[in-house]
Amino acid sequence: MGHHLHPLTVAMALSGTMALTSPAAATEDVIELEEILVTGERLAAFQPPSEVSGTRLEATRAGTHDTARLLLRVPGVSLYGAGGVSSLPAIHGLADDRVRIKVDGMDLIASCPNHMNPPLSYIDPTAVASLQVYAGIVPVSLAGDSIGGTILAESAAPEFAAPDEGYLVKAEAGSSYRSNGNAYSVNVAASAATDSFSISYAGSTAKSDNYKAGGDFKTNKATGRQDQTLPLDEVGSTAYETRNQILNLAWQNGAHLLEAKIGYQDIPEELFPNQRMDMLGNEATRVNLKYTGDFDWGRLKAQTDYETVTHFMDFGPDKRFWYGPASGMLAVDGTPCAPIGSTCAAGMPMDTESTTLGARLAADIDLSDTQLLRLGAEYQAYRLDDYWSPSGANMYPGTFWNINDGQRDRLALYAEWEARPTPQWQTLLGVRYERVEMDTGDVQGYNTTPSAPGNQSAEAAAFNARDRQQTDHNLNLSALARYDLDETKTLELGVAHLVRSPNLYERYVWSSWPMAASMNNAVGDGNGYVGDIDLEPEQASTLSLTFDWHAPDRRWELKATPYYTHVSDFIDAVAFDDASWKPDQFNVLQYANQDARLYGIDLTGKAPLWQNALGRFGLEGLLSYTKGENRETGAGLYNIMPLNLTLALTQQLGGWDNAVEVIMVDTKDDLSEVRNEIETAGYTLVNLRGSHTWARVRIDFGIENLLDRLYDLPLGGAYLGQGRTMALNPTDGTLAWGTAVPGMGRSYYVGLNLSF
Numbered sequence: 001m002g003h004h005l006h007p008l009t010v011a012m013a014l015s016g017t018m019a020l021t022s023p024a025a026a027t028e029d030v031i032e033l034e035e036i037l038v039t040g041e042r043l044a045a046f047q048p049p050s051e052v053s054g055t056r057l058e059a060t061r062a063g064t065h066d067t068a069r070l071l072l073r074v075p076g077v078s079l080y081g082a083g084g085v086s087s088l089p090a091i092h093g094l095a096d097d098r099v100r101i102k103v104d105g106m107d108l109i110a111s112c113p114n115h116m117n118p119p120l121s122y123i124d125p126t127a128v129a130s131l132q133v134y135a136g137i138v139p140v141s142l143a144g145d146s147i148g149g150t151i152l153a154e155s156a157a158p159e160f161a162a163p164d165e166g167y168l169v170k171a172e173a174g175s176s177y178r179s180n181g182n183a184y185s186v187n188v189a190a191s192a193a194t195d196s197f198s199i200s201y202a203g204s205t206a207k208s209d210n211y212k213a214g215g216d217f218k219t220n221k222a223t224g225r226q227d228q229t230l231p232l233d234e235v236g237s238t239a240y241e242t243r244n245q246i247l248n249l250a251w252q253n254g255a256h257l258l259e260a261k262i263g264y265q266d267i268p269e270e271l272f273p274n275q276r277m278d279m280l281g282n283e284a285t286r287v288n289l290k291y292t293g294d295f296d297w298g299r300l301k302a303q304t305d306y307e308t309v310t311h312f313m314d315f316g317p318d319k320r321f322w323y324g325p326a327s328g329m330l331a332v333d334g335t336p337c338a339p340i341g342s343t344c345a346a347g348m349p350m351d352t353e354s355t356t357l358g359a360r361l362a363a364d365i366d367l368s369d370t371q372l373l374r375l376g377a378e379y380q381a382y383r384l385d386d387y388w389s390p391s392g393a394n395m396y397p398g399t400f401w402n403i404n405d406g407q408r409d410r411l412a413l414y415a416e417w418e419a420r421p422t423p424q425w426q427t428l429l430g431v432r433y434e435r436v437e438m439d440t441g442d443v444q445g446y447n448t449t450p451s452a453p454g455n456q457s458a459e460a461a462a463f464n465a466r467d468r469q470q471t472d473h474n475l476n477l478s479a480l481a482r483y484d485l486d487e488t489k490t491l492e493l494g495v496a497h498l499v500r501s502p503n504l505y506e507r508y509v510w511s512s513w514p515m516a517a518s519m520n521n522a523v524g525d526g527n528g529y530v531g532d533i534d535l536e537p538e539q540a541s542t543l544s545l546t547f548d549w550h551a552p553d554r555r556w557e558l559k560a561t562p563y564y565t566h567v568s569d570f571i572d573a574v575a576f577d578d579a580s581w582k583p584d585q586f587n588v589l590q591y592a593n594q595d596a597r598l599y600g601i602d603l604t605g606k607a608p609l610w611q612n613a614l615g616r617f618g619l620e621g622l623l624s625y626t627k628g629e630n631r632e633t634g635a636g637l638y639n640i641m642p643l644n645l646t647l648a649l650t651q652q653l654g655g656w657d658n659a660v661e662v663i664m665v666d667t668k669d670d671l672s673e674v675r676n677e678i679e680t681a682g683y684t685l686v687n688l689r690g691s692h693t694w695a696r697v698r699i700d701f702g703i704e705n706l707l708d709r710l711y712d713l714p715l716g717g718a719y720l721g722q723g724r725t726m727a728l729n730p731t732d733g734t735l736a737w738g739t740a741v742p743g744m745g746r747s748y749y750v751g752l753n754l755s756f
């Protein structure tokens with residue numbers, strides 16, 4: 001915690017001025033690495049407040065296949081629960097599309113009405129070399145169409161052989177096992193390089209069954225127990241299987257570096273405990289071309305990338321079971337009742353297809369030894385189709401077009417000035433303009449006759465009669481100043497005004513038919529959502545201060561970051577129809593602009609305790625508090641992580657690195673009323689972690705939730721992991737409102753990594 005690798009790691013590697021050893025090889029000589037980098041410092045880019053890389057990254061990724069979980073101990077970050085590899089990071093209470101997430105520089109977009117395939121789900125934890133987090137205040141060169149902050153995920157930079165070395169050949173292999181859910185993963189990486197050409201490949205696969213909670217959680221406030229088709233402690237719809245591959249080619253010639261990254265992901269199954277559907281197929285292909293050049297005047301970076309996503313949803317096994325015997329309508333085990341028709345349905349296929357084209361040009365101009373000017377232009381063209389093929393019963397006879405030919409194009413220009421007027425002062429000032437243009441084609445329901453269920457025909461006709469083209473002009477500003485009072489105290493002050501336009505689902509999802517609306521839900525609360533074409537962009541103004549008190553060598557440190565954000569036109573939700581909205585149930589809601597504010601504090605610290613024959617002992621801590629308020633209703637904002645504290649007692653001895661971790665989380669009772677957000681109780685968890693590093697071998701092991709506590713995930717949403725999920729509020733005892741998704745019970749994990 002608070003351990004800080006120098007951010008130049010990425011900047012230097014990208015600029016091609018030095019080839020960086022992979023973090024896997026760095027292991028114990030992290031300190032040395034820092035020193036090397038610092039000596040090469042020119043005007044340093046503003047350090048991101050947090051970075052996860054090197055040994056810290058390796059320790060964090062043992063036992064998880066979800067890249068977002070690598071951010072769990074980053075100050076200010078909390079995670080919305082989703083599928084096993086798709087958690088959505090929130091920064092200071094703002095999540096999902098409100099956070100700019102770049103994977104190897106690409107702005108990836110979740111193409112799914114439930115945001116099941118968010119950006120970080122496209123890179124395996126074992127392929128990540130570093131994660132940098134900017135909370136709230138973001139330099140405009142890294143911001144854009146987001147208000148909460150920025151997360152930069154980078155895979156390993158290319159390595160080249162030294163000029164007199166001839167060839168460089170490297171390989172790495174790893175495997176992990178987690179007892180809860182019987183989860184395992186395998187990853188391999190290999191690279192070969194001359195002094196000018198480098199080729200590398202990384203592939204990984206991970207698989208898990210449903211996990212088990214620390215006890216029986218299926219007690220439903222409304223109806224007693226839910227259907228008992230699964231053991232009472234088994235969390236339905238938490239299984240997954242993923243496959244990720246990256247091929248990276250790079251050429252280096254003097255001060256020029258050209259990189260081509262080709263990525264392919266195939267997720268045959270990822271089930272969702274807080275969604276009514278499951279992801280039964282996700283295929284993404286990416287090509288990413290990047291040029292970096294060093295010139296007398298500075299550095300030039302050019303990048304273009306193209307991604308296609310094919311996403312498919314239907315009911316996974318735990319959601320399919322109910323239908324056979326109870327309804328007499330749908331097949332139990334997936335055997336289709338043929339032919340489909342008004343009395344026979346075979347599931348509910350939902351397809352989403354998208355393409356994303358991105359292009360970026362950035363110039364870092366060295367004005368002097370102490371001043372840097374960054375100029376940049378970015379373009380992104382996004383296309384999305386979301387359609388549901390006929391499957392019978394009410395979902396019949398035609399195709400339901402949720403979004404037809406959705407378009408969202410962004411054009412951005414920015415200028416950013418960074419300076420070090422005196423050795424103690426560092427300042428940054430930037431302005432960024434974005435134009436966001438959106439449009440979509442005509443829609444239709446399954447059934448186009450006036451008697452179709454849920455008012456489909458009339459709502460489709462009204463939507464089609466509207467002009468749906470929208471253009472937003474968004475102005476972003478940010479200013480940061482850092483001042484070293486002396487070698488043990490640093491003060492940092494930031495102000496930012498950041499703007500995000502609504503996404504395609506927020507503006508263009510059109511049906512209030514509960515069955516259809518409940519398929520559109522990006523937050524896992526079980527409600528149905530209807531869009532609003534006239535939504536305005538969200539505008540967030542943030543003020544943040546960091547006081548950083550530390551030993552000159554950072555053996556101990558204490559950091560406090562209080563922050564305040566006011567969001568005008570925050571996209572919250574209101575009842576779609578006041579007359580039918582009820583407490584303690586799922587409802588149909590509509591996105592609406594409302595004023596909101598968020599404030600809180602992050603506290604982190606670490607201190608050495610003692611040193612004896614058993615090693616060096618230390619204490620690390622992280623405390624986070626966030627409060628979110630809807631200023632119009634006075635209610636809380638949805639999914640705000642309650643007050644929480646993580647303390648770790650660490651021990652280092654030779655190659656051993658061990659820790660006892662205690663996590664304390666308060667009750668979540670500051671709730672979004674309109675969403676009928678479920679209260680969750682406070683809890684304490686104990687984790688044990690160990691690792692040993694040799695020159696070419698690293699082993700990680702541990703026990704998470706040592707005491708097998710049964711607890712609800714505060715940000716896990718509503719449990720929809722089994723039973724009859726298609727009815728909004730079923731009355732037959734299955735899956736009523738009121739059960740939260742529980743966290744994982746006791747779990748043993750072990751991970752092994754070898755490098756050659």
Ligand SMILES: [Cu+2]
Pocket residue numbers: 111112113114115116278279311312313
């Ligand atoms: Cu989906």
